[in-house]
Amino acid sequence: MKTNHMNQPLVHVIFILMVAACVFPFLLLFIASFTDQKTIINEGYSLWPSAFSLDAYTYMAATSASLIRAYGITVFITVVGTVVGLAISTLLAYPLSRADFPMRKTLSFLVFFTMLFNGGLVSTYLIYTEVFHIKNTIWALIIPGLLTNGFYILLIRTFFSTSIPVPVIESAYMDGAGEFKIFYRIVLPLSLPILATIGLMLGISYWNDWFNGMVFITDSKLYSIQNMLNRMLNDLQFLQKSSMNNASQAAANIPTDTVRMAIAVIGIVPIFIAYPFFQKYFVKGLTIGAVKG
Numbered sequence: 550m551k552t553n554h555m556n557q558p559l560v561h562v563i564f565i566l567m568v569a570a571c572v573f574p575f576l577l578l579f580i581a582s583f584t585d586q587k588t589i590i591n592e593g594y595s596l597w598p599s600a601f602s603l604d605a606y607t608y609m610a611a612t613s614a615s616l617i618r619a620y621g622i623t624v625f626i627t628v629v630g631t632v633v634g635l636a637i638s639t640l641l642a643y644p645l646s647r648a649d650f651p652m653r654k655t656l657s658f659l660v661f662f663t664m665l666f667n668g669g670l671v672s673t674y675l676i677y678t679e680v681f682h683i684k685n686t687i688w689a690l691i692i693p694g695l696l697t698n699g700f701y702i703l704l705i706r707t708f709f710s711t712s713i714p715v716p717v718i719e720s721a722y723m724d725g726a727g728e729f730k731i732f733y734r735i736v737l738p739l740s741l742p743i744l745a746t747i748g749l750m751l752g753i754s755y756w757n758d759w760f761n762g763m764v765f766i767t768d769s770k771l772y773s774i775q776n777m778l779n780r781m782l783n784d785l786q787f788l789q790k791s792s793m794n795n796a797s798q799a800a801a802n803i804p805t806d807t808v809r810m811a812i813a814v815i816g817i818v819p820i821f822i823a824y825p826f827f828q829k830y831f832v833k834g835l836t837i838g839a840v841k842g
Contacts, residue, residue: 575817582606582811586804605807609815612781616815618770619777626690626773627755634695634751635744642702643732646709657706664699674764689765690773694755701747708743709736753820778812 581594585602592599609616644650645657667673673693683689713736721731737744762776772780 575821578810578813582807582814584807584810586807589806602804602807604804605811608804608808609781609811612777615769615772615777616774619772619774622687622690622771623756623774626687626758627752630691630694630755631748631752633691635748637695638701638705638747639737639740639744642705643709643736645702645706646713657703660699660702662699670764677765684765685768685771687771690758690761690771691755693761693765694751694758701750705740705743705747708740712743713739749824752823756820757816774816778816782809782812 577594577596580596580598581589582605583601583603584594584598585600586604588598588600588602641656641660645653645660647653668676677689677693678684681688681692683692717735718731721735726734757775758773759775759779762771762773763779766772766776769780
């Protein structure tokens with residue numbers, strides 16, 4: 550006990566250093582977005598820059614209407630995709646967790662198989678565009694993600710198998726409850742930690758998704774925030790090359806470095822805001838399979 554007590558300050562120091570290592574890059578990113586462009590060029594990135602500026606956000610405000618629309622699209626696809634994706638995952642994971650389900654091994658193998666192999670980009674693109682006709686529709690940003698990650702399904706299945714007491718389900722059978730009522734009234738309320746964990750993972754994947762927009766969306770009115778910011782970043786790179794060739798004096802005055810930082814801040818701030826509300830359940834969900842005392 551004395552040894553553990555003596556090591557406790559060292560453990561605290563180690564964790565404080567780990568937290569600082571995680572927080573420092575984001576803090577530097579945030580401050581850099583408010584730093585004057587010339588200060589960054591002359592002095593580099595710093596937590597205490599000699600000159601602050603709102604030029605990066607002023608530049609982005611010029612496209613505020615497009616950014617607001619992109620934010621709205623991203624919020625919509627994140628909410629709908631997370632809710633529907635979580636429903637599909639839990640509805641598939643629950644029967645896989647039941648030992649009395651006849652096709653348990655076969656379906657588990659098929660879910661695991663999707664973690665190892667996929668049809669490839671060409672076949673995926675042809676199916677979504679030629680069969681489902683979702684190109685340049687809002688569903689192109691939602692449906693591909695609904696074919697959810699097999700890892701999430703197996704994670705939920707493991708939680709159901711190890712954390713939902715079988716006697717509780719059997720007693721519900723004896724009281725006349727059906728499968729859906731057991732799932733809705735007993736299994737889901739006892740599974741909040743894993744549901745919050747997988748929901749957070751799905752939400753982050755939808756929020757950060759840029760690939761589906763790049764492949765299936767060519768209409769700028771349907772850009773998500775990630776596609777919108779990626780487009781702005783590409784425009785900045787083009788303008789920067791133009792200024793280097795003296796093709797445009799106006800392009801040379803654009804705060805390209807600070808705008809990049811501002812783009813990153815706009816993309817990650819909502820996740821920072823949402824995470825604390827899920828942290829409690831997220832930690833519990835990640836401890837599934839741990840030894841119980």
